[in-house]
Amino acid sequence: MRELIVLVPHEAASRIRGSGSWGNVTFKVSAAQNAGYVHQISSGPDTVMLPVELQPVRRHFLNSGEIHCGGRWYRVGADLHVLWYLGRRRTTTLKLESFKAFVKSGFVHPGKAAYIAITHAPDAVDRIPGERLPALAAWHVGADGAAPLDIDCEPEVLGNEQLVQSWPLEYLKPSTVMVVGAGSIGGAAAHALATYGAGRLYLVDPDRLRWHNLVRHMCGPEHVGRSKVSAVRQDLELLRPGVEVRDFELDVAQDANQIRALLMSTDIVVGATDGVASRRVISHLARRARLDAVLACVLEDGALGEILRLRPWPDRGCLTCQRHALRGAGAIDPEPGIDAGYGTGSRHRPMTAVGADLHLVGQLAAKAAVATLLERRGFPDQQLPGDHAVIALRPQPGRAAPFDLTHTETIRWRPGTPPIPGCPTCEDP
Numbered sequence: 001m002r003e004l005i006v007l008v009p010h011e012a013a014s015r016i017r018g019s020g021s022w023g024n025v026t027f028k029v030s031a032a033q034n035a036g037y038v039h040q041i042s043s044g045p046d047t048v049m050l051p052v053e054l055q056p057v058r059r060h061f062l063n064s065g066e067i068h069c070g071g072r073w074y075r076v077g078a079d080l081h082v083l084w085y086l087g088r089r090r091t092t093t094l095k096l097e098s099f100k101a102f103v104k105s106g107f108v109h110p111g112k113a114a115y116i117a118i119t120h121a122p123d124a125v126d127r128i129p130g131e132r133l134p135a136l137a138a139w140h141v142g143a144d145g146a147a148p149l150d151i152d153c154e155p156e157v158l159g160n161e162q163l164v165q166s167w168p169l170e171y172l173k174p175s176t177v178m179v180v181g182a183g184s185i186g187g188a189a190a191h192a193l194a195t196y197g198a199g200r201l202y203l204v205d206p207d208r209l210r211w212h213n214l215v216r217h218m219c220g221p222e223h224v225g226r227s228k229v230s231a232v233r234q235d236l237e238l239l240r241p242g243v244e245v246r247d248f249e250l251d252v253a254q255d256a257n258q259i260r261a262l263l264m265s266t267d268i269v270v271g272a273t274d275g276v277a278s279r280r281v282i283s284h285l286a287r288r289a290r291l292d293a294v295l296a297c298v299l300e301d302g303a304l305g306e307i308l309r310l311r312p313w314p315d316r317g318c319l320t321c322q323r324h325a326l327r328g329a330g331a332i333d334p335e336p337g338i339d340a341g342y343g344t345g346s347r348h349r350p351m352t353a354v355g356a357d358l359h360l361v362g363q364l365a366a367k368a369a370v371a372t373l374l375e376r377r378g379f380p381d382q383q384l385p386g387d388h389a390v391i392a393l394r395p396q397p398g399r400a401a402p403f404d405l406t407h408t409e410t411i412r413w414r415p416g417t418p419p420i421p422g423c424p425t426c427e428d429p
């Protein structure tokens with residue numbers, strides 16, 4: 001059995017920091033996981049126990065744990081935490097008298113009933129050069145001594161904000177990304193975008209999640225029957241609570257007017273639909289809204305992935321123009337194959353692409369969208385090698401360039417191609 005871990009919610013830690021020199025503590029404990037958290041706490045001679053919430057309140061497994069009373073917290077001298085640190089490394093137990101000597105007041109002798117103690121040493125942090133000692137430590141206090149326990153204190157800031165020093169969140173947080181298509185690729189793209197720190201996502205898809213989607217989708221069976229956009233939104237709200245997710249049960253072609261209105265507050269579009277018509281509509285609407293769009297799909301029954309970045313620039317063509325250039329160069333036009341989808345497992349259309357391959361392509365599309373946003377904000381290290389990437393998932397020989405990849409995980413980038421004269425999407429009306 002692993003040793004006990006003591007979790008200290010932020011609320012409990014700030015109460016300990018802000019009160020006198022000792023108090024009572026009750027824990028909620030899971031014996032199966034050998035884990036517990038500070039569930040109630042009091043301060044000094046005032047014995048009123050105040051409850052502490054462990055987030056997420058309804059879902060954290062410890063909220064249904066068993067209550068253990070009799071715990072204590074103490075204000076202590078900083079050197080006790082040096083002993084806690086050394087004791088943790090050598091798994092040694094401190095003599096009870098030595099432990100007691102560091103406790104400023106309120107010490108309770110364990111007698112026959114051992115208890116868990118949390119010690120607070122505000123000056124301990126820099127006590128050992130090069131090490132960061134905790135201001136709160138945990139102990140198993142029994143008649144034969146005090147044994148250091150594992151402890152984890154909930155940080156004041158959780159989620160993407162923790163990356164603020166190393167990742168340009170300040171530029172991504174105000175960004176809105178529209179993800180059209182909340183299937184296996186779009187769902188994975190949405191998860192990745194939220195994890196990269198995009199502040200707001202618009203999810204657009206008219207379809208419901210069905211049983212046959214589960215083999216490839218990010219969402220689980222609890223969502224079957226629900227719209228895909230609301231299923232992905234709900235999962236993201238639990239996993240990435242800092243991200244605002246709005247779901248729209250809209251069809252990009254039939255509801256183009258509503259999409260157009262949403263594009264006014266969108267910074268970039270990720271297109272992850274598997275129909276030719278919808279991809280063309282995304283290309284057209286994004287171009288007219290002067291927005292970058294990243295189209296992601298899987299081709300040839302899951303053999304290849306593709307990312308196509310469409311820029312609303314005079315020297316770059318829309319989807320139709322880029323496909324035209326591809327055909328002109330002797331390559332296949334993959335669009336008709338995209339219409340076939342990935343199969344439902346029924347007799348008439350077997351399952352093709354593998355879920356994780358679709359997720360990989362969705363994540364690369366999210367990365368391309370985030371890189372595009374950051375490059376626009378002046379991050380030269382976020383420059384993509386081109387606008388069109390072909391990704392080998394299960395490559396087979398004999399395809400025309402640029403689809404002639406031979407090794408799995410090869411990603412080949414090409415530049416975008418210019419518009420065809422007279423293109424109704426690329427030329428201003």
Ligand SMILES: [Zn+2]
Nearest residue numbers: 318321423426
């Ligand atoms: Zn065009």
